[in-house]
Amino acid sequence: MSVLVLGGAGYIGSHTVDRLVDQGQDVVVVDSLVTGHRAAINDKAKFYQGDLADQDFMRKVFTENPEIDAVIHFAAYSLVAESMKKPLKYFDNNTAGMIKLLEVMNEFDIKNIVFSSTAATYGIPEKMPIMESDPQDPINPYGESKLMMEKIMRWADEAYGTKFVALRYFNVAGAKPDGSIGEDHGPETHLIPIVLQVAQGKRDKLQIFGDDYNTPDGTNVRDYVHPFDLADAHILAVDYLRKGNESNAFNLGSSTGFSNLEIVEAARKVTGKEIPAEIAPRRGGDPDSLIASSDKAREILGWKPQFDNIERIIETAWAWHSSHPNGYDDK
Ligand code: UFG
Incomplete structure (x- = not known):
């Protein structure tokens, strides 16, 4: 097999x-x-x-x-x-x-x-x-x-x-906790790697796409x-x-939602960096909130996710980005 x-x-x-x-x-x-x-x-x-x-x-x-x-x-x-x-x-x-x-x-x-x-x-x-x-x-x-x-x-x-x-x-x-494999998109468009690129000084600031969504702080929840x-x-x-x-x-999913602003806050805590951010216009195609019920996967597949803490997830991503500032460096 x-x-x-x-x-x-x-x-x-x-x-x-x-x-x-x-x-x-x-x-x-x-x-x-x-x-x-x-x-x-x-x-x-x-x-x-x-x-x-x-x-x-x-x-x-x-x-x-x-x-x-x-x-x-x-x-x-x-x-x-x-x-x-x-x-x-x-x-x-x-x-x-x-x-x-x-x-x-x-x-x-x-x-x-x-x-x-x-x-x-x-x-x-x-x-x-x-x-x-x-x-x-x-x-x-x-x-x-x-x-x-x-x-x-x-x-x-x-x-x-x-x-x-x-x-x-x-x-x-997030990335493999030993930092050997991780996220490397070109160009990068995802929130957490972009936030960490700002923390690394590779970008000046984060743009948060929209703060007038139907969510507690107005930014998208994921x-x-x-x-x-x-x-x-x-x-x-x-x-x-x-x-x-x-x-x-x-x-x-993890069954817990975090707003884009909460992600920036968590990344500031993990990295100890300021991470400047500004509100920018909506991006298009973004639903207000997306939160999963993953009970079915737990019950039928026996899935037991180990990473249920957003700071821990960001820590593993930070370990990868810190050890691979240019990603895999192969493009
Ligand atoms: N965002 C910003 N600034 C950025 C980048 C993203 O504010 O510079 C915001 C987005 O507008 C969105 C949130 O951060 O509100 C998350 O955006 P991502 O691009 O990281 O992820 P998406 O939610 O758009 O999409 C991801 C995957 C999809 C998947 C979706 C399911 O890329 O494949 O999650 O929830 F369908």
Whole structure:
């Protein structure tokens, strides 16, 4: 048995490959390295560079690795703001890419897939915390592209018996506690790494996008989850499918929300730096609040997140950014 990790050189993918290898599992990684980093991939994993939408390339990977029985699919674009400006890029890479992948998986009779979905599929939630059964009505093309992927998989299950687990992540932050792998996006758009770049003096100040949202302090509220815990959830989801369970979807978050202002405050405490911040106009595509109920993942998958403290999450991110001021330094 072997797990194929698509997007295993990315931020969450690389943490999952690392955990899989730690557990002694056999891992094959595919990554185009367009946004991922070769240095992020654990050396014990077998690596192929290529695009999952290239079906001949994927046929070669499956032919050379006949022991693959499950796929974990991280290889998607994930920036809300970019998706508002370039929606077709998201529908092509994320949604059309999924169809091409499923076609080749069918040819090789591979019936298990765990895939990264997102809190962005819920749009503007009617109530908090968000449950998996709540309505999904995205307000940005990124969320829509992922919701379409979920829907495609439902019909692929019905027709071909392809079993899937959709993991709907909330906001991911932090790095491997030993500082060896972490978050390195170019350009960086996420709140916590940007706040830490200000702490490092790499940016003058933080712009907080909007303070007139329907939240206690007017700034957006998000639910932060650590990639180490996400990695565990993916591994549990693969076990769940290997045991022959039915397709399912799970939220992955901490069930606690922090406003953007609270994140800046927590980062000031962790880093001891001033971190200048100013209020700027809204960014577009941002729901007021996103807080998960992750009870279902705890109950059904047996998920037990270890990082439930925002300062601890920021500390691990700070350790990575401090030891890798230029990220992986490979671009
Ligand atoms: N923000 C700022 N200033 C910045 C960057 C971000 O104020 O310089 C704000 C955003 O407007 C938002 C919050 O910080 O209110 C978090 O923004 P991020 O870009 O860090 O994350 P998002 O909430 O937009 O999106 C992330 C993932 C998505 C996922 C979503 C689910 O990137 O893939 O979480 O909650 F869908």
